[in-house]
Amino acid sequence: MGRINDAEQSAAEALALDPGAPDAYVLLARIDEAKRDPNAELADAQSYLKHSPNGVLKPAALELIRHAQHELETRSAALN
Numbered sequence: 001m002g003r004i005n006d007a008e009q010s011a012a013e014a015l016a017l018d019p020g021a022p023d024a025y026v027l028l029a030r031i032d033e034a035k036r037d038p039n040a041e042l043a044d045a046q047s048y049l050k051h052s053p054n055g056v057l058k059p060a061a062l063e064l065i066r067h068a069q070h071e072l073e074t075r076s077a078a079l080n
Contacts, residue, residue: 022052
């Protein structure tokens with residue numbers, strides 16, 4: 001978990017230096033995925049697309065969004 005925390009801190013620092021650094025959002029979304037936090041994963045992947053709608057990491061962001069939505073749907077179904 002230490003490496004994930006280090007990566008998360010690095011991405012947060014990159015965004016603090018340049019809030020428009022869209023690649024950091026994909027990194028954060030991947031970290032959120034590893035931490036099993038689909039709400040944060042979804043938000044970070046959507047932030048990437050907001051800042052870079054046609055960026056090189058668009059396919060990765062879209063896949064992260066699909067994954068997060070699936071996880072949220074699965075969790076919601078389990079509650080019903």
